Amino acid sequence: MVVSATSRPGGGRGSGDPGGPPPPSGAGRGRATARLSVRLRRVGLPYLLILPALVLELLVHLIPMVIGIGMSFIKLTQFYIRNWSAAPSAGWSNYHLAVDFNGPVGRALLHSFFVTITFTVVTVALSWFLGMAGAVLMQGEFRGRGFLRALFLVPYALPVYAGVITWSFLLQRESGLINHVLVDQLHLFSDKPFWLIGQNSFFSIIVVSLWRWWPFAFLVLMAGLQNIPQDLYEASAIDGAGWTRQLRKITLPMLRPVNQVLVLVLFLWTFNDFNTPYVLFGKTAPQEADLISIHIYQSSFVTWNFGTGSAMSVLLLLFLLLVTAVYLLITSRRRSDA
Amino acid sequence: MRDPRWLKWVRIIGLGLLGLFTVLPIYVMITSSIKPLKDVQGDFHWIPTTITFSAFRDMWSTVPLAHYFVNSLIVSTIASVISVVVAIFAAYAVSRFKFAGRRVFSITVLSTQMFPGILFLLPLFLIYVNLGSAIGVDLYASRTGLIITYLTFSLPFSIWMLVGYFDSIPVALDEAAKVDGSGPVGALIRVVIPAATPGIIAVLIYAFMSAWGEVLFASVMTDESSRTLAVGLQGYATQNNVYWNQIMAASLVVSIPVVAGFLLLQRYLVQGLTAGAVK
Numbered sequence: 001m002v003v004s005a006t007s008r009p010g011g012g013r014g015s016g017d018p019g020g021p022p023p024p025s026g027a028g029r030g031r032a033t034a035r036l037s038v039r040l041r042r043v044g045l046p047y048l049l050i051l052p053a054l055v056l057e058l059l060v061h062l063i064p065m066v067i068g069i070g071m072s073f074i075k076l077t078q079f080y081i082r083n084w085s086a087a088p089s090a091g092w093s094n095y096h097l098a099v100d101f102n103g104p105v106g107r108a109l110l111h112s113f114f115v116t117i118t119f120t121v122v123t124v125a126l127s128w129f130l131g132m133a134g135a136v137l138m139q140g141e142f143r144g145r146g147f148l149r150a151l152f153l154v155p156y157a158l159p160v161y162a163g164v165i166t167w168s169f170l171l172q173r174e175s176g177l178i179n180h181v182l183v184d185q186l187h188l189f190s191d192k193p194f195w196l197i198g199q200n201s202f203f204s205i206i207v208v209s210l211w212r213w214w215p216f217a218f219l220v221l222m223a224g225l226q227n228i229p230q231d232l233y234e235a236s237a238i239d240g241a242g243w244t245r246q247l248r249k250i251t252l253p254m255l256r257p258v259n260q261v262l263v264l265v266l267f268l269w270t271f272n273d274f275n276t277p278y279v280l281f282g283k284t285a286p287q288e289a290d291l292i293s294i295h296i297y298q299s300s301f302v303t304w305n306f307g308t309g310s311a312m313s314v315l316l317l318l319f320l321l322l323v324t325a326v327y328l329l330i331t332s333r334r335r336s337d338a
Numbered sequence: 339m340r341d342p343r344w345l346k347w348v349r350i351i352g353l354g355l356l357g358l359f360t361v362l363p364i365y366v367m368i369t370s371s372i373k374p375l376k377d378v379q380g381d382f383h384w385i386p387t388t389i390t391f392s393a394f395r396d397m398w399s400t401v402p403l404a405h406y407f408v409n410s411l412i413v414s415t416i417a418s419v420i421s422v423v424v425a426i427f428a429a430y431a432v433s434r435f436k437f438a439g440r441r442v443f444s445i446t447v448l449s450t451q452m453f454p455g456i457l458f459l460l461p462l463f464l465i466y467v468n469l470g471s472a473i474g475v476d477l478y479a480s481r482t483g484l485i486i487t488y489l490t491f492s493l494p495f496s497i498w499m500l501v502g503y504f505d506s507i508p509v510a511l512d513e514a515a516k517v518d519g520s521g522p523v524g525a526l527i528r529v530v531i532p533a534a535t536p537g538i539i540a541v542l543i544y545a546f547m548s549a550w551g552e553v554l555f556a557s558v559m560t561d562e563s564s565r566t567l568a569v570g571l572q573g574y575a576t577q578n579n580v581y582w583n584q585i586m587a588a589s590l591v592v593s594i595p596v597v598a599g600f601l602l603l604q605r606y607l608v609q610g611l612t613a614g615a616v617k
Contacts, residue, residue: 045522049431050443052424053493060490061450064461071461134356137349148353150601152360157600159551161568162589166363169370169378169582177366180382211359223611243342265451272454275553293554296456301558306460313457320452 065317072310087307094311105299109312111287112295119202119291120271123209127266128259130210131217135225136247149222156215164279167208171195171280196281201289209276213269217262224258225251260331267327268320292316371587378582393587397574400584406570407592410550413481413566417488418545425493425541429500430526434512444501451494455554462487463558479561487555492545499544499610503537504530540610543603550596567592 072094074080080087100106134152138145155163170177172195179192195204232250241249274293277285283302285294296316300309370378371393373386397403431437432444466478477483507530515525531538556568571592574585600607 042522043437046431046435046437046440049427049435053428053447053497054443056424056486056490056493057447057450060462060487061453061458062446064458064465065453067461067465068457071464130356133352137352142349148357150604151357153600153604154364154597155360157547157597157604158593159547159568159596161551161553161571162367162593163363165571165585165589166367169586170363170366175379175382175582177362177382184381211363215360219608220611223608226608226612243345268452272452272456274455275551278553278557293454293456296454297459297554300456300460306464309456310460313454313460316454317457320454324452 068310069314071306072314074307076306076310077304090307094307095315097308098311098315105308108290109295112290112292115202115288115290116271116292119206119209119289120267122206123213123270124263124266126206126210127213127217127270128263130214131219131221134214134218135221136251138222139225152218153215155211156213156219160212160275161279163212164208164276167204167211168196168280171204197286199288201281201286205277205280205289205291208280209270209273212276213266217266220258220262221255224255228254264324264327268324271320367586367590370583371590373583375581375583378586379580393581393583394591396581397584397588397591400581401570401573401588403567403570403588403591406565406567409481409560409564410566410568410592413484413488414546414549417485417549418492418542420485421489421492421496421545422538422542424489425496425500426526426531426538428493429497429504430530432497432501433504434509434522434526434530444497447494447497450490459554459558462555466559479559479564481564484555484559484564484566487559488549488552489545491552492541492548496541496545499541500534500537503534503610507533536606537610539603540607543600543607547596547600 073090073092074087075090075093076087097103097105098109101110138149169175173179173192176195178195182188183192193200195201228251232254233246236246236250272293273291274297277289277291277294278297281289281294284298285291292312296309296312299312300306369384369386372389372391374388374390374392377383377386377388428443428447432440463478466483470476470478475482477486511529511533512522512525515529516522520528551568552566553568556566560566560569571585571588574581574588
């Protein structure tokens, strides 16, 4: 057999590493030219395999991103949409406009930024908590377990617009279920409150986002729980550890790597989420729930000012890069300490 | 693990509340779809007083729902299938080969996950508009443009998950196939893909769902002829009337394919996550 002893095939026959010594193989006795072409194929193959993914990522993500950065430096208004190479240069003025917190544009952006941060932190924390509670309580065998698991995943499976549009019906002032329960049945308010405009819209968007995102946390954490070896629990049970102790000493520490990824992904998805507020509120969100993605969309497509919108997007990306880098640095350091 | 007695009650109450929270909108969606219009415009009632299926009949004519449905189906199916094939090749390369740029490729692909969609929506919109007029390929407001866009959305997550999945398949299996005379691609097709079927199905569901539910790009990149359900459902709210019963009926109908598919195949998603992503 010519199977290489290394666990990764990269070191063996399929090696694309030009520095590695040629492994002993059946083809090794062929003529030099044939060997060269085989070698070229081997080196080129991984690139050929990633080529389609690379081209698509370049076309839809990376090139547009570079263009987006370029757009943030020009005065791209509705007059130049069809012929945007003719748009006059703007220098840093789009950025000045976006971060001038005394001006109306900058102030609105800052406000939207803080609304989004608060919204994201609350939603991620609660999503994680509900997902964790659900996954832990679903441990063990009991009747209806399979049904409940399927049920909990339905909000995640539903298309955003279908789920969220139903919430907007529930939250209608006159005909919605929420006011019917709170006002008509529980008599908590004397007058029917508005849920989709004004102060309350912030709570509405949190509840709706939570409803959509906690099943994802639940799904990932359930998969994570399945990977914890059962004998850990059995051994600790013999040592007399109770349920709470097992949760603290086994379940939570074992889930830490899963949690690290889950929280980051939830943070980025919630922070960037456009679909939920857009379907719930429409093109212009109420002040109190003016999430950043809707805000930028509104500044770009409703007012047709793409330059400023791009500058805002670039600032947003820089912020997310910073948060992700710091987060990865902290979590990986903690992991190497442990 | 022996459960204490109190845990039983925590479980019943905890799971009960979660179940209630989950089910509330679904209950309203179903019951409101069989109410007549006047019953969804007045005070809310838990139990429908009059049951009618007229909303399920009228929803096809209030907006061209069937047309949007077909658009969504074409776009989501093609995008998810291509995306999975592309992801399989890329994940195989990352999992089985050491090549210069491997780490850069993985990191670049994953980092696109954190880009706000709005950041490349504007440039992509302009690229599609200008490319259309320059070379005569209709990308803006066409299903082709939407397919290309959507298939890249699920790509990073798909590649990431499949790399994890492929890594968990013993390399000895590939080697055995190669001894039998297959090249690396033969080993991928004959050994790795069959062994990774649960992961591939999971990725396919994910890709289809994300395309079926996408709103932002659909709202900017489509016109009447290429409009998908995500935007089309907003047509039930006209200036004079909001047909809530038809909205609920249509939401129900457009959700059934994805929810049914998801629930049938969810164990693959959990398996795929267990083997790959959360390992």
